[in-house]
Amino acid sequence: MVDEDRRKFLGVCLGGVAAAAAVAVSYPVYNYLAPLQQAKTAGKVVIPEQEVPVGGAKFFEYAGSTAVLVRRQSGDLVALSAVCTHLGCIVQWEKEKQDFLCPCHAGHYSHEGAVLSGPPPKPLAKLPFVVANGVITVG
């Protein structure tokens, strides 16, 4: 009976040590595998104005994702997330139609990011930006 208790006690101790070892191994491995922190640029991207022609679009990396700046014929600027809200593909700018097409499942968005047709459930997210001294600062 005493032996049984001792065996059980040692078993529990061994289990505890094994669990602690598993945690000690899992913690560094998880951190090693977790996505690395992107270099912080205060979340802002600076683009010279001349890089966004009238009626054209400029795609760029923004906050670890893809964004787009569009200049309408009227000269107005719009900054949008370029990630389709359906399944995450990157939308393409159709210069002739002045709208966005997602090539994956034919989702159409207006130049302002509103859904025109197709499966996207939500409009493209609008991004804040300012224009000063010929430079566009997004974010």
Place this chain on the structure above:
Amino acid sequence: MGLIKRLTDWIDCRIGIREIVAKELTGYLLPKNINVWYSMGSILLFIFGLQVVTGILLLIYYVPDADKAFKSVTFIMNDVPFGWLIRMSHAVGSNMMVLILFFHMLSVLFMGSYKKPRELNWLSGFILFNLIMGISLTGYLLPWSQLSFWATTVATNSVSSIPVVGQFLVEFLRGSKLVGPATLGRFFALHVTVLPLAIAALVGAHLFFLKRTGVSTPPFGDKESSVRWQGDVYRYEDHPGGIPFFPNYALQDATSLAVYLAFFLAVVFFDPYLFFTRESFIAANPFQTPAHIKPEWYFLANYQVLKIFPNEFIGLSVQGAAMTFLAILPFIDRGDKRHPLKRPLFMVMAVGGILLWIGLSIWGHYS
């Protein structure tokens, strides 16, 4: 407990798991006088597993490109969370694997376990030993440091002393006239695919031979110390009345592993650069040979032999002869006696060989 029992019953009904456990674990009997040296194989298996896991983790960030390799290793060491731990475990682990492999081979030599009917175990183990040396050598180049680059230059260059085909072989090995990006590609492929697969296959064969022939009885203690096998028919060496593998010897394996881990982690945490030199931290520069480039500690004796002999080919031949002798030892040493003290010629040669190896290594280190 009820759930575990029910689950075990469920599996047992289908594949007879309890029968396997009874046969392979609790009913797998080992010699009563089995000792701690028999657990070296288990430690090696564990180290190999750890090398595979840390190697896979390193592959996530390592870039096998001559322009990027050193930078990627620096990135792993400095920027990836716990990257230093993974890399150091891999680098220290490779050295430890060679060290434990030496212990394993020496114990087999001194206990005469390589003798008939275990020639195949010895041969498969000997090939494994060479493959481990090969995987260590190819892995050494991957960080693309000054040490990697020049140690590989020297190591691959020694092949050129083989008459007629030497120069061709060196270029074939390197993929170019000198060590360069082509060498990195070749060594990377060998290190992460060909050699690990070959090692895994040989480990399988090694264990298969062990399983078929049975564990040898240590030549110490109450048993008589001679080979019992007559060489007439296949006979499994069983150990009636011996101790079960599980839980008894599994506990010894676990204890040995804990002791190993203590040493391994002590190096990783307190002296991680034990096996590194200053050149390990400088990116490879093909135009600047460092002053005193030395191979890893386990190649120092080979390195010194090549330096001693005026002709490189003779130096290489001497090493080849020594290795061939070791490989075919079970076919040369065919006596029945297994106790080391009953084999005086073996003892003189073994102790002399070990002292010579240590002496050459120290000489190589300081030369």
